[in-house]
Amino acid sequence: MIPALGLIGGLLLGLFLHPDVPLWLQPYLPVAVIAALDAVFGAVRSMLDGIFSDKVFVVSFLSNVVVAALIVFMGDQLGVGSQLSTAVVVVLGLRIFSNVAAIRRHLFHA
Amino acid sequence: MSVGSGESGWRTLARMGRPRATKANALAAVLAAALGFAMVTQVHQNRSSGLDNLSQDDLVALLDGEAQQAVRLGHESDTLTYTRDQLRGSSGDQAALSAAQQRLTQLGILAGTLPAKGPGIRVTVADPKAGVQSANLLDAVEELRDAGAEAIQVNSVRVVASTYFSTGSDNRLQVDGTAISPPYVLLAIGDPHTMSTAMAIPGGVVSTLRQLGATTVVTSSTAVSVSALRARSGDRYAQPDTTSTG
Structure with a gap:
């Protein structure tokens, strides 16, 4: 509940503040957001599976974000940044889809 | 899959979603807030930036x-x-x-197809001894041309490029085949001072005519009328060459 409220609060904050993304962060923010979304959906799924742990969520959230940003950073350094971004987004997207599918099965039995 | 029924799934969610005042839960909330903030920021950035992405x-x-x-x-x-x-x-x-x-x-x-008027000189050659030859008239005309005469008329004949001076069978001078008789009057339009000076140079037209016994009077005028016209005649052989310029 509280994390959900935090999410909504963050959304509202962003809506009202309209901050500019610093240049150095621009390549990493989209991937980091996708990674965090993956962590959130994974958390919801684990909740429904009954194996949710706050600590695991925090660690997976942070590690997801950091690893995604690191992969993109590495790709940038190697000259394949855009391709690696695509790869990360595809993988995370697949995970999000599978998590959402699991959540759906839990909640709707369908 | 430990979930047996739909209620169980929702109940699990509700149970897990209950506010718990744990440090990890607060941290999760902070992370969720950061995620929301980042999402909105990214969306906003993506919409506002044109070529950056x-x-x-x-x-x-x-x-x-x-x-x-x-x-x-x-x-x-x-x-x-x-x-x-x-x-x-x-x-x-x-x-x-x-x-x-x-x-x-x-x-x-x-x-010579158009009448002309302007400043110029009138050269009147009285020839009582009939000593003036056609060459003398030609000299006079050439001298006038050298002095910048733009239109010349001898008696009633317009002087043009093809004008010739000759002597007829009756010893009268002819200009373009037209007999003229003394006194010969040359009308020239141009700079009067230059032309009268050209007429009067030593050994020039006037002195030569004087040696022939003719008296020459040169009068400058601001309005000399060269009114004698020459019939327009098309060239029979020479055609304009349009293939080359200059």
């Missing part, structure tokens, strides 16, 4: 497209500019027409 290939393609567009528009601009100049050329035609008119007038005066 395009890849290098996209930018190159875009640049190519812009360059081609620029070339195309440049061609169009050239065409339109040309057309505009063509249309604007109506005034240019007017200028060319007036220039051609002016040139026609000049040529008409040169060819």
